[in-house]
Amino acid sequence: MRQTEICIIGGGPAGLTAALKAAALGAEVTLVDRNDYLGGQLIKQTHRFFGSKEQRASERGISIAKELADAVESNKKINVLKKATALGYYKDGVLLVEQDEKIIKIKPKKLIVATGGAEKTLLFPNNDLPGIYGAGAVQTLVNVFGVKPGNKVLMVGAGNIGVIVSYQLLQAGVEVAAIIEAAPQIGSYWVHASKVVRAGVPIYTRHTIKRAWGDTEVEGATIVELDDNWQPIEGSEKDLDVDVICLSVGLSPLTELLWQAGCQMKYVPELGGHVPLRNENLETTVPGIYTAGDAAGIEEASAAMMEGALAGINAAHSLGYDAPDLNKQKEKILMELTGLRSGPVGEKIRRGLAKVTC
Numbered sequence: 001m002r003q004t005e006i007c008i009i010g011g012g013p014a015g016l017t018a019a020l021k022a023a024a025l026g027a028e029v030t031l032v033d034r035n036d037y038l039g040g041q042l043i044k045q046t047h048r049f050f051g052s053k054e055q056r057a058s059e060r061g062i063s064i065a066k067e068l069a070d071a072v073e074s075n076k077k078i079n080v081l082k083k084a085t086a087l088g089y090y091k092d093g094v095l096l097v098e099q100d101e102k103i104i105k106i107k108p109k110k111l112i113v114a115t116g117g118a119e120k121t122l123l124f125p126n127n128d129l130p131g132i133y134g135a136g137a138v139q140t141l142v143n144v145f146g147v148k149p150g151n152k153v154l155m156v157g158a159g160n161i162g163v164i165v166s167y168q169l170l171q172a173g174v175e176v177a178a179i180i181e182a183a184p185q186i187g188s189y190w191v192h193a194s195k196v197v198r199a200g201v202p203i204y205t206r207h208t209i210k211r212a213w214g215d216t217e218v219e220g221a222t223i224v225e226l227d228d229n230w231q232p233i234e235g236s237e238k239d240l241d242v243d244v245i246c247l248s249v250g251l252s253p254l255t256e257l258l259w260q261a262g263c264q265m266k267y268v269p270e271l272g273g274h275v276p277l278r279n280e281n282l283e284t285t286v287p288g289i290y291t292a293g294d295a296a297g298i299e300e301a302s303a304a305m306m307e308g309a310l311a312g313i314n315a316a317h318s319l320g321y322d323a324p325d326l327n328k329q330k331e332k333i334l335m336e337l338t339g340l341r342s343g344p345v346g347e348k349i350r351r352g353l354a355k356v357t358c
């Protein structure tokens, strides 16, 4: 049985920032990630971030991942377990982690769950054909492994992820036949959408996928226009000759460990699915269990880093660690989070958070 003061599950931007903040206050941390690298989703994000300078605007996700991962791996207060999957958390406060086909038992005083999110899928005939991917998976294939998923893609979803991944596919020499979006307007920033449109990719709003074609792999797709009630308009179908269908229809929080730990959960569509109730310190309804990042509600890497910082500070503080400027640090992060979630862009997140913050 390994004892640790704070165990963090997930080495994405939320988990890495939580580890650095907790260690900076003096806590001893164990960070667990199932991958053989740290950085979570950031390791494939080659584009420049938006937002303000404090939120790392104009830096690339891959650079942020490297900077955070290097800082964590060189920090003597942080013990990193890679290729290690947290399998379960039990009533006696013991966490089971599988690494190298062995089970490790960890008993942390505090637990931070920063497991991120999983891509959602869509129901349509033949949606199990090889050649149908989540957009994040395609971004990993292209940007991390240098593998083309195919030659001609239909992108379903015109949020930031769908549009950015479409542009990155074009950069990799893959044709994008179209981007379709069920809503009447795109969700992506216009600057990203303009780039793909300038490259000749049509974006069809009020359209969805009706079916995929092919016997053993994707050979095409039928798309259809939607009316004001989101119902398919008969006769508006178009067949597209594509060998890849890429689904970019959102993420849902990965919360299995929080369910298992007995945290009170609530379905909040604005945050992507079931998320834990939490207080302002990001502590769930189970004392000593904190959450941060996409696991707490789907947002962006900048929010994940700030929530990670808060969870790390609060978990360490609850163990007695302190700093003269601790309150100032927390206030600054909370102010930045409020700024990030302000305005019309943050309206949905604010609505979601109002339902789970107790």
Ligand SMILES: Cc1cc2nc3c(=O)[nH]c(=O)nc-3n(C[C@H](O)[C@H](O)[C@H](O)COP(=O)(O)OP(=O)(O)OC[C@H]3O[C@@H](n4cnc5c(N)ncnc54)[C@H](O)[C@@H]3O)c2cc1C
Pocket: 009, 010, 011, 012, 013, 014, 015, 032, 033, 034, 035, 039, 040, 041, 042, 045, 047, 048, 049, 050, 084, 085, 086, 087, 114, 115, 116, 117, 135, 136, 139, 161, 165, 254, 292, 293, 294, 295, 299, 300, 301, 302, 304
């Ligand atoms: C394709 C794509 C493009 C994006 N582009 C942008 C962008 O341009 N700007 C932006 O701000 N945001 C972007 N985002 C969103 C951003 O990447 C996420 O909001 C952010 O990475 C969330 O951070 P996180 O630490 O909560 O989770 P993640 O980055 O998902 O990290 C979670 C980590 O937990 C690990 N893990 C999960 N379960 C377990 C377990 N049981 N045991 C051990 N380890 C586990 C995973 O391996 C992973 O490393 C994008 C997301 C995607 C999918």
